[in-house]
Amino acid sequence: MKGPFIGFQLARKLEGYGFQICLLGSAFIAFLPFYWAITISIRNPIETFTVSGLSVPFIQFQPTLASWIEELSIGEAQRALLNSSVIALGTALGLMLLGTPAAYALARFRFRRPNNQNLTIWFLSQRVLPPIVTVVPVFMMMRQLHLLDTRLALVIVNITFNLPLVVTIMRQGFLDIPIELEEAALVDGANHGHVFWHISMRLAIPCLMASMLISTAYTWNEFLFALTISSRESITVPVHMAGAAGTRGIQFWFVGVRVLIAMAPPVILALLAQRYIVRGLTVGALKG
């Protein structure tokens, strides 16, 4: 009886190693484009097509920061970075003010007609709508309001897109807090606003972090509306980056720098807060 058992164990162990290799391979593939972007951004333009394959810096070519310095000294690039940051912060603030009270109401108060479940589904259902459907109408509305090419318009648009996500994640966050704490405070004479702000919000900070980080990254990455609404003054990083896609795509060094400038903030956010983010993504998906 011993022989086959050992064989079985060996097979499982080998299988385990096989799985590990597959997983590490997929992690490698996930990282490879970032690595590629870094290497092409520090390559000397002359060496773009002479170096091939993995192109390891220092071994296959001598790295240079010239392209970085050139790109960062462009006025439009600086303006785009500033605009994208302001828009992301403004959106996060707006989402907190609008989204968290609504999430709290859905988690804690009982509505009858329409009831809580239908209200939650109503908020969520917007994710099915392809954003292209509202591009032309929102463009016309912004023109009427004289908001074309302003940061405010993009803050408004991004709040609209991320509201369902924030409401779902925060609703689940509030549901996970034991209700007894809030009830005790109410018995002690606190009002609902006070309980919400001083107790529930404090306890839901991990969820707040998750929802704010995810929506900030999505706001930074938003392209369709930024392309439609902003042109000069309120240009965002993705629009600035795409501006040269048709003409300068062949200039690899230039692509590398712009792509990294665009990707760095959301990717670094994701790295710093990955535990929150995994929770946020799965809560938003599984329990919504």
Add this chain to the structure above:
Amino acid sequence: MQPRRRIKLLFLLPATAWVLAWTVFPFFYGLYLSFFHIDFGSEDRFIGLGNYYRFFSDDNALNAVEVTFLFVIGSVTIQVIMGLLLALMANRPSSSRGFVRTLLILPLFATPVAVGFLFFTIFYEEGGLINGILGIKIPWLSSPTYALSAVIIADTWQWTSFCFLILLAGLQSIPDEVYEAASLETMNRRKIFWHITLPYLQPTLVLAILLRITEAFKVFPIPYTLTRGGPGNSTLVMPMYAHRAGMRYFDFGYSSAISFMTFILVMFFIIFLFRSIRQAY
């Protein structure tokens, strides 16, 4: 915990009003616009379903429908299967799981337009990464068939992790007792997968597929910078075609009609999927 009516509304109303103003109103405004012929300099003219008739006799539009379908089916199928395989492999304690998960999260947050632009250099025929590493010469971006695969590959690179993460969470929520019971019943591992893991995972799987389909129909930034819809219009997906009609030719009425056709197709797709899933069980 029942506060007075006024307080309840105070909490819920701002977000509700916001959605009504910036999602519901534009939605119906767009529907209204799709019934008009809009031309700058002249009065808007009501043409009923004219824009929709035009859609069905417009070869570019029908091509966009086909390209969008191919893209959605191709990318969602690959992403869900790969995500599932990876999640099954990662669903056991190991020293490298955290590391692997960290790296897999990165593509999810990479700016999509930048992904398109970066993959343009990766797929570039001369000196690009893929042809360089594999030592082949595939015309990724200049041949219509390969161009669509290039868009699907870039999209798959970005979104497989999403399927991986939710499916892994789904697998981890299956209680251990179920597996213990199964091993007492001396089921072999293939049986365990088909009779226990998959049925338990089914709601998560359906959810992953639905979320990916709705997201895949929103495809815009990646083809915008990777292929610009070309060569020809072999990667011109519906959102891009609608955007082009609206923002380049300022044909707002027709653009709205194309957008609504996209929306109708998403709904069709989802309802059809739900039907067939319900029939299968």
